[in-house]
Amino acid sequence: MSDGGRTILIADDDRAIRTVLSQALGRSGYQVRATSSASTLWRWVEDGEGDLVITDVVMPDENGLDLVPRIRRVRPELRVVVMSAQSTFMTAVKAAQRGAFEYLPKPFDLKELLAIVERALAAPQRAEQEAGDDAEERLPLIGRSAAMQEIYRTVARLTTTDLTVMITGESGTGKELVARALHDYGRRRAGPFVAVNMAAIPRELIESELFGHERGAFTGALNRGVGRFEQAAGGTLFLDEIGDMPAEAQTRLLRVLQEGEFTTVGGRQPVKANVRIVAATHRDLQQSIRQGLFREDLFYRLNVVPIRLPPLRERAEDVSLLARHFLDRARASGLPQKHLSPDALERLKAHKWPGNARELENLMRRLAALYPQEQIGADAVAGELAEAGSAGGGGGVGPRAETLEQAVERHLRPFVAAHRDGPPVRDLYDRVLAEVERPLLRLVLSATRGNQIKAAAMLGLNRNTLRKKIRELDLPVVRGLG
Missing domain, CATH: 3.40.50.2300 (Response regulator)
Structure with a gap:
């Protein structure tokens, strides 16, 4: 009152x-x-x-x-x-x-x-x-559900602060999107956004990766290495899959959060840590703490503001908006314009989405690439969901183990069959090649942390050829790494 x-x-x-x-x-x-x-x-x-x-x-x-x-x-x-x-x-x-x-x-x-x-x-x-x-x-x-509205409001409040944020949610729910939003619309938007996946770095290299190293600090350290904390100076450091961080690195990270400074591996001079920390995980960190796998004091240092991203099955009313958005993105990348029929949208809403928004985006790209009709119906949606091995009301099972060749053949079969008696298709090769080439280059660049020399060697391509493909496919590039 x-x-x-x-x-x-x-x-x-x-x-x-x-x-x-x-x-x-x-x-x-x-x-x-x-x-x-x-x-x-x-x-x-x-x-x-x-x-x-x-x-x-x-x-x-x-x-x-x-x-x-x-x-x-x-x-x-x-x-x-x-x-x-x-x-x-x-x-x-x-x-x-x-x-x-x-x-x-x-x-x-x-x-x-x-x-x-x-x-x-x-x-x-x-x-x-x-x-x-x-x-x-x-x-x-994207989303108009009550759960997403609460996330919008939370993120909006946080853009005016530098508070440490912990984002939790299943794989594919968009944790990095939230981290980028906190950066892009926050006080530090003029600085760099640096993302590092704890699960993708060998345990013996993770401290060097985060904090950098001095020349001669370990075998193979021929030059001084700049760590992610220094790369993110003035901006945001996104620590993805923080639950996979090894114990020794957890101890060093805790010290940084407590003291606001760090030393490089092999170094003596402390360096000020001028970053905003956003962490994310799909794991239950409370359970990891009970199992002795994650430090409780570090958890409370990171969990200043918790944000839980709901799985897509908890916000089915957002599926239509997301599906249309992903079809628009597919069209912007060169795929044909597609629309979903009302019954197709209902079929999408009924699915449990074990892979969340990422699974939905992959489905929309397949439909845009492989189906000739402009309007996609419920049968096509149901067929693709069944082929992916996750149809049904109970959340389904994971994708079947199959070779890349088998997967490509499975996705091409309905498209080729639909054109068998119709007008000839003249761009199928280029269409399929683009679908495979983009994720391949993106994965290799991620694995080499943006080092184009290493990426070109891994792909067996000339470095200039790789650069040309990066431009043509409009792939994100980590600057300063080759």
């Missing part, structure tokens, strides 16, 4: 929402003034009225987000809660960057809104936030 006499200013062009909010806030003891106009709201603010503002984003005369920094300039003590039916990740980020106290997606729960109002009126005044430039709406995270 309110302490009486506090006035809430509401701006929303939907009369029903104004009525519901006015009644709910009035019953809680607040005074309410409501308008459908941003200009009227601004006049009230300039006149010194109100103790809290609740505003919609889309209004007839002005965008509510544009009002937030203006309100903060003239009345920095007046908190603003932003509501929006445009419940995307970028809406939440823009609200936070412009200084809103809270972002609330529509439709909202009245109890939650009342709790936000009480918190906003009771909380001590925050320091001024840095309002970043508007970022292009690239939708790095």
